[in-house]
Amino acid sequence: MSLAARVPTAAGRGALRLYAGAPAGVRAHVHVRWWSAPFVPVADALPRAGRILEIGCGHGLFSAYAALAAPGREVVGVDIDPDKIRAAKAAARRWDPADGVGRLSFAVAPSGAVPPGPWDAVVVVDMLYLLPEAGQRRLLEEAVAALAPGGRLVVKEMGTEPRWKLRWNTWQETLSVKVLRITAGSSFDFVDPAETARWLEELGMTTATRRLDRGRLHPHHLLVGTLPG
Numbered sequence: 001m002s003l004a005a006r007v008p009t010a011a012g013r014g015a016l017r018l019y020a021g022a023p024a025g026v027r028a029h030v031h032v033r034w035w036s037a038p039f040v041p042v043a044d045a046l047p048r049a050g051r052i053l054e055i056g057c058g059h060g061l062f063s064a065y066a067a068l069a070a071p072g073r074e075v076v077g078v079d080i081d082p083d084k085i086r087a088a089k090a091a092a093r094r095w096d097p098a099d100g101v102g103r104l105s106f107a108v109a110p111s112g113a114v115p116p117g118p119w120d121a122v123v124v125v126d127m128l129y130l131l132p133e134a135g136q137r138r139l140l141e142e143a144v145a146a147l148a149p150g151g152r153l154v155v156k157e158m159g160t161e162p163r164w165k166l167r168w169n170t171w172q173e174t175l176s177v178k179v180l181r182i183t184a185g186s187s188f189d190f191v192d193p194a195e196t197a198r199w200l201e202e203l204g205m206t207t208a209t210r211r212l213d214r215g216r217l218h219p220h221h222l223l224v225g226t227l228p229g
């Protein structure tokens with residue numbers, strides 16, 4: 001992937017602008033997130049319209065981008081970290097009222113909680129790995145139970161291949177989660193995406209998987225599960 005592919009799109013620039021008044025640390029964090037995570041193909045996997053829930057939204061950049069990228073989406077982001085949700089809510093307040101206030105909102109939610117649906121889609125972006133494998137499976141089961149018929153579950157996590165990218169990512173997460181404590185959590189568990197897909201298939205979903213790591217140091221991976229309509 002070329003560097004040009006990481007330059008923020010118009011909606012990406014719009015989402016980043018929502019953080020213009022945020023503390024420097026938050027501004028830096030959201031810019032690093034844009035450059036390091038492939039938000040565009042992840043948002044493209046969401047329906048263009050409907051109610052969408054992001055679990056583990058952090059400062060809310062992906063939710064804001066997904067809402068700005070398609071005017072038919074109403075996006076709700078939840079996270080266990082009250083400081084991040086405070087920053088996300090401040091960003092949502094900066095949204096131009098003419099552009100549809102109410103399509104983007106945030107709330108603190110306890111670990112493992114899935115706000116009541118029905119949701120047209122639930123998305124998690126680099127969050128499941130902070131739960132133990134059994135907790136990941138439980139959360140996905142609850143997310144699927146909260147989906148409307150035909151609903152979609154979009155999971156962007158790190159894959160386990162190639163091994164050198166997994167090792168690089170594990171080193172970086174050790175720094176972020178255990179040393180610097182930038183991310184809430186005490187450990188991490190990278191599950192093989194084929195195994196995660198199998199859980200969703202057992203719940204009646206059809207699944208599609210795709211590597212998103214071309215030209216990137218991290219083994220980004222996308223899994224999309226769809227319920228029958």
Ligand SMILES: C[S@@+](CC[C@H](N)C(=O)[O-])C[C@H]1O[C@@H](n2cnc3c(N)ncnc32)[C@H](O)[C@@H]1O
Nearest residue numbers: 056057058079080081111112125126127130184
């Ligand atoms: C690496 S950040 C990703 C944030 C955002 N999804 C993004 O892509 O920029 C992981 C987020 O998951 C949140 N998190 C960790 N455990 C969680 C849980 N059990 N329930 C909800 N959020 C959780 C953390 O607070 C953190 O904001």
